[in-house]
Amino acid sequence: MACAYTEAVMDPRWLDATEMAAWHAFVSTFHLLERRIEEQLKAAAGLTHPQYEILVRLSAAPDRRMRMTELARDVVASKSALTYQITQLEKAGLVERAHCPSDERGVLAVLTDAGMRCLERVAPGHVEVVRAYLIDRLSREELHTMTTAMRKTERALRSSH
Template identity: 60%
Template sequence: MTEPRWLDADEMAAWNAFVEVGNLVNRRVEQQLREQAGLSHPQYEILVRLAAADGGEVRMSELAQLVVTSKSGLTYQVTQLEKAGFVRRRTCDTDDRGVIACLTEAGRRKLEDTAPGHVEIVREHLIDVLDRDQLRALADVLGTVSRELRGS
């Protein structure tokens, strides 16, 4: 058995900062969305992805990849959004086994009402804390990690 490659001090500092910042920012975003909109962060991201999609519709399997969740986790969140009237589901026209999530007008209004507060929190706790060079570096570094994890 080979010895593990332990993290050196710089690597450990980077890992700890990543975990801490991710948790802190996510906690602030989650709190703001719950208090101001009655949405979870995953529910908000589903509305965002649907709003950005052509026709406000995305196949559930693709939506799960876009919001980085399991199919069962997505089904739960979409069910909650459906109960609130923000999303509806329909069968895929070309594949009876496929299900499409569709943004409703109520969902679009909810997103429009929620987005300003969400952006304010994101700016306050991440974007406005960094200068332009830091933002570009952050996007570059996290993009590299994301591409590696997604296998592209």
């Protein structure tokens, strides 16, 4: 009754019980899963989740390289956060920086061979966690619905900035 989400029940703009349940479940679950993923990656390879995501994106890019800004957009990180993480990964020998041939301002993040090997070594354990707690618990139907729902929101958020 005192909850800020449901208090003004007369106003249709507030969240009803179903909507509130969906939202809270979404937020809590993500944080819990994120925590478990961090734990697994740290133990397996001393990597953080943002660092792992960077390696994944680079491994899938042509020539295993990507512009800083594009990479930041892909992994949803701020430019300064990406600068910091690329520096860390460079110290670890997993990524290198290269000049961009087509733009003098540009910097390319390049996955090294060591970075690729690291990813191949770590990925199975990571995927196992994602499976164990999310993917394998959902039916094909649920998986599809969730993807559709997430994409709608992602599209709306990306197009408004």
